[in-house]
Amino acid sequence: MSPEKRTGGFKSFISGVYLLAAACLLFGVCAHCYPDAGERLRQAIAGTEDSPVREAFSVLAEGLGESRPVKEVLSESYEVLVGEKA
Amino acid sequence: MRRLKITFGFCALVCILGWLDHVFCLWFLLCSAAHELGHLLMMRLCGVPIGSIRLTASGAVIEGGFSDYRREILCAAAGPVAGLLSAALLIPVAPRGAAVGLLLSIVNLLPLYALDGGRILRGVLLLCCSEERARKTAYTVSIAVSCLLMLLACWATVCLQAGLWPIFAAMMLLWRAGERDQ
Numbered sequence: 001m002s003p004e005k006r007t008g009g010f011k012s013f014i015s016g017v018y019l020l021a022a023a024c025l026l027f028g029v030c031a032h033c034y035p036d037a038g039e040r041l042r043q044a045i046a047g048t049e050d051s052p053v054r055e056a057f058s059v060l061a062e063g064l065g066e067s068r069p070v071k072e073v074l075s076e077s078y079e080v081l082v083g084e085k086a
Numbered sequence: 087m088r089r090l091k092i093t094f095g096f097c098a099l100v101c102i103l104g105w106l107d108h109v110f111c112l113w114f115l116l117c118s119a120a121h122e123l124g125h126l127l128m129m130r131l132c133g134v135p136i137g138s139i140r141l142t143a144s145g146a147v148i149e150g151g152f153s154d155y156r157r158e159i160l161c162a163a164a165g166p167v168a169g170l171l172s173a174a175l176l177i178p179v180a181p182r183g184a185a186v187g188l189l190l191s192i193v194n195l196l197p198l199y200a201l202d203g204g205r206i207l208r209g210v211l212l213l214c215c216s217e218e219r220a221r222k223t224a225y226t227v228s229i230a231v232s233c234l235l236m237l238l239a240c241w242a243t244v245c246l247q248a249g250l251w252p253i254f255a256a257m258m259l260l261w262r263a264g265e266r267d268q
Binding site (some may be wrong): 062 | 092097098102103104105107177178182184185187188189242246247248249250251254
């Protein structure tokens with residue numbers, strides 16, 4: 001690779017890092033100044049803490065941690081997901 | 087020549103995942119790394135030349151010069167196998183990480199072209215049928231499965247209060263499934 005290409009690639013990388021840092025800084029400031037909006041946005045994207053999806057994932061993780069058969073754990077997790085099991 | 091390219095989309099995805107749940111993000115990255123290492127190891131063992139490795143928002147893309155379909159099937163299957171092995175190793179120490187690895191491997195085995203399952207399906211079809219028929223069948227299956235996933239994502243968002251991430255993920259898979267085989 002020629003020195004010009006290496007320099008150009010490095011400059012692009014630095015530009016990308018600056019852009020990402022600026023975006024993170026902007027987002028961080030907005031989240032700090034408007035914490036309620038940040039929390040609502042987080043819930044809109046990731047869902048509520050007590051959603052069946054998160055509960056099903058917790059059931060899956062707990063079942064695996066108890067060394068139960070994977071098929072049984074997946075089945076139980078699915079039942080929690082569709083609401084057949086509380 | 088091996089080159090690692092990290093796209094802005096990948097960095098943005100990591101930042102967003104980290105903001106949403108940093109523990110989940112960490113396990114997702116570790117399990118994904120184990121998955122891709124499985125691919126790379128099998129490609130090395132099969133003597134497949136490795137081109138560039140691109141980390142994008144829709145996943146990692148490893149460009150390799152496959153000379154036959156059997157090697158492509160083996161290399162595609164190696165990722166989910168490595169993911170399942172890493173999940174099994176994580177069970178006693180980090181069940182949550184094991185769950186992430188398990189789900190990642192299961193999703194990767196879906197018959198969508200961009201995912202390993204789709205590549206395996208395409209490889210098997212190419213071994214059995216003509217090239218045109220195999221590619222057409224694999225493409226049709228990919229589109230059908232990705233549309234079904236989109237419906238499931240909408241159901242999860244509306245009925246299960248899962249948030250918008252299932253729809254974003256389904257959109258990404260639908261977009262990748264629509265990429266024609268080059």
